[in-house]
Amino acid sequence: MALLRDPLLNKGTAFTESERAALGLRGLLPPCVLTMExxxxxxxxxxxxxxxDLEKYVALNALHDRNEALFFRVVVDNIDEIQPIIYTPTVGLACQKYGLIFQRPRGMFISSRDRGQIAELLKNWPYQAKLIVVTDGERILGLGDLGANGMGIPVGKLSLYSACAGVHPEACLPVVLDVGTNNDELLNDPYYLGLRERRLTGEAYDSFVDEFMQAARKTFPGVLIQFEDFANHSAFKLLHKYRDEACVFNDDIQGTAAVALAGLFSALRVNGGKLKDQKILFLGAGEAATGIADLVVSAMMAEGVSEADALRRNWLVDSRGLVVGGRQGLHGHKLRYAHADQAPIADFLTAIRTLKPTAIIGVAAVGGAFTPEVLKTMAELNEQPIVFALSNPTSKAECSAEDAYRYTEGRALFACGSPYDPVTLNGRSFVPRQGNNSYIFPGVGLGVIASGSKLVTDEMFMAAAHTLADCVGKDDLAQGSLYPSLPRIREVSVRIAAAVADVAFQRGLADGPAPNDVKALVQSQMYEPHY
Ligand SMILES: O=C([O-])CC(=O)C(=O)O
Ligand SMILES: [Mg+2]
Known part of the structure; x- marks a missing residue:
């Protein structure tokens, strides 16, 4: 009976006659033996x-809790259909309703009440974790502070790790650091499952997270820790604090950067431009915006321009207008892009008219911010404007795929954060694809784990971006797709993982000498959902 209740071992009605006899299962299952198919x-x-979609999410979650192999078989074989349910956009709604739809816990819930005892708590996890995705729930997608309900995000990200890159489910540990929430709706929600108190801040927050970091690394030596959906003020600080001593990365800063850069490379293959000649205007100035801009600057410099010139080609608009030199109260990560000699501009459209960007990238979680006027202006300024509406979930998207094509007369080179169906315009069909970090983090994680890398470096994300761009075919570009199709994701992840592992071996970060065949090493470690 224990076997039927263990999701990592259960095969349900697929247990064979001989297994049923050997394992004490006779009489516990209906007599018919089914195949996995x-x-x-x-x-x-x-x-x-x-x-x-929420009901589908609940049903898939229940399957995940009963039979992991079957869950991942279904996800892997139907990724186009299933990913939007277990990941963005539906996972956003699932987080908002987390308390209501709760059935079984998954992952670890570490609250500020556990201070001083986190190492002890982690011992309750029955598996040897190699990969942790951790959030404090303060900025879940573009939805804001969802407190402990944010657990849906680490769970969803780790499902993609196993489905899209074959990281073994047993190696994956989702964690929510419950430091309270400032979301009054949740504090008053009878089904809310997190601590009913306001967020821990300052020194108390820092030392709580630090206790977790030390305890996690001690309990699971070599573990890769992915920071996910922390608010800006924590995200940059934590990445800075740990990136040179621990195997960590921030997906919203670095993963998003790599996927956006790959999309830019694809767009430039279509319009014939060079990265170093682009002028990019970001709507947003947080983790994603400066993460992308920083990687773009590195990539521009690799094409031979100076750092100063590269910086000058990247501009940010935040809730207070264009980020310019001398503006009061600018935070550290924005300062690189606070260009002098530019008068303040209050709104995005005027910023476009003034700066004449070749690309706009939306990462501010302001739904509908790419208005018809914005899109038409980009189409007036550019033969083939680059338009990335990356905010998540769909309700926060800067524009729909249909609007992006319609208001640019089908000339936009478009990517979106959440999935959109193909669009037909004047008899031409466009297949928009997701500029979502889900193309990047599974392969990066697999490469880091396979090589046993001690650190995760920006060079690895640069390699991941180039590799992802290389996976895009002419047929993809011809239909307006700036990324490969999702059903190819495991093949894409292997290539990204090999590129990342190569960097680890070359830089002496791996825990051994380079093998002859890095790709084979990566593939040998991949989980296949079979009985
Ligand atoms: O989860 C996603 O869809 C992408 C992401 O990291 C975010 O929006 O925070
Ligand atoms: Mg995220």
């Missing part, structure tokens, strides 16, 4: 009868 078909049939 039939089980997967049954799951899909049921899923497709459910009227809402």
């Amino acid at each position: 039939t089980q997967a078909q049954r799951v899909l049939t049921n899923l497709r009868t459910l009227p809402t």
